[in-house]
Amino acid sequence: MNVKIQSFLFIAIFWTNVCFAQTFDSHGASEVLPVEPEPDWVFIGSSLVDVMDNKFLGIAGVSGGGMGSSFTFSADNRFMFTVESFYSRGNRGQRTDTVTIFDTSTLAPVDEIIVPPKRALMGSIDGATALSDENRFLAVFNLTPATSLSVVDIERREFVGEISTPGCSLVYPAGERRYLMLCADGGVLSVTLDEDGGELSKTRTAGYFDPEGDPITEAGVRYGDQWLFVSFGGVVHPLDVSGATLQFEDSWSLLTDEDRAENWRIAGKQHLVIHQATSRLYSLVRQSEEPLDDPGDMDGTEIWVYDLESRQRVQRLEAVPEREDEEIGATTGIGSTSGDGASGILVTQGDGSVLVTVGGGVSVRNAITGEYIHEQLKNVPGSGRLTLRNQAQ
């Protein structure tokens, strides 16, 4: 080989290496995230995003046949949990359901707990799982279509047992070792566990809501010791979970007679959120002449903000900024519904809280003034369920 070719090869190889190195530098970096999240870290689907800095942080490898539930976080913030289902032949065969444990620093799965293959396959909506207030027992809602709960001890990482909950569905934390479920006849069921996660008692109370005349949505929000569920007709049903028995408080309406005359209705999948420190309730609404079969089928076009103390509306915001058509086309995804507003909203809870909306893209604004910080986040998924990363605080 002559010297010229040799040196050419050498240079070529050298440059290839430089190029590779650069490729790795700019695309292959893998960071380990701090265990304590920043207040403005939000999951959009399974992607973690710093919504304040418009920075994509990583993605959790959730599978579960596209039917992942939302994330729940351990009290020490080190782990997060979700329920998944797998079939031995991909989309058929023997089914295995797991509570999968992810490390919050690497977003990688680190362990799993096998539960009965019964969990409700219903996409990521509220009420699929609940971590009771003691932060130890995770309940998974099962629907076969007989209804029950699978209880998992997340400290010892083991399945404890199943509790039958006939006629009652979805699950929400409601005390130290207690859950509440919504029943088909409009009642609520409270399920209390013993110290080991076994069934201690079940109590059913009738008459929480009207399942036939004005049913409630599953997207309830917690406000201290209260749960607020809102009916299709915009009526808030507060449920107090502080005492030994669940108490129904006086209901009130998000909509005035005038609003109703103008055909305003609640809308959107994730349509409610509370900023705890200021007692502000945010509700997605839209106008529709016909009542909606399911408010989740249509986007909200405005966000109405209420003061929970006075139960008065204090603010009206547009749900999404006006966007160029092609911008929306590029980002509209599965999570978007009617495509003309927002399907979900979320507020962060720290100082300088922000209001995040998803639907044809993700927008971020000051939660109190409503001023936009980012009209459209770049390089993040345009749809998906919003989950606050520092939920466990």
Place this chain on the structure above:
Amino acid sequence: MRLTFLLAVLVFVFNLFSEANAESAHFNYILHCQGCHLVNGGGTSGKIPALIGVGRFLSVEGGREFLVRVPGVSGSLVNDAELAEVLNWILYEFSPDNLPRDFEPYDAEEVGRYRKDPLVDVEHAKDRLLSLIET
């Protein structure tokens, strides 16, 4: 002669009426029950109990209440009269051989009374009845 005629008319009207009943009962079964208990009332082994033979519960004390207080029944979105109709329909349709000879169909008032108190612990109640049936 006149009396026979009157009777015939009465019987005819009654038949029409009960057929309409059966039809609306069947309709409500399709709408509110069949999704889980299936067309033939066969259910799904290990998950949804079969309705075939449920008439056997009526032969023991507490069985009549049980069939209404089961949450899938009591919480169903039909009114008391319709629910009584559906229950009678499934009993005649899926359980003709297990019906006690003196079976009295449910009516709205009775169903309304029982359904106010849905069962929280179905398995327990059912096990108790089954052991009564066996003895």
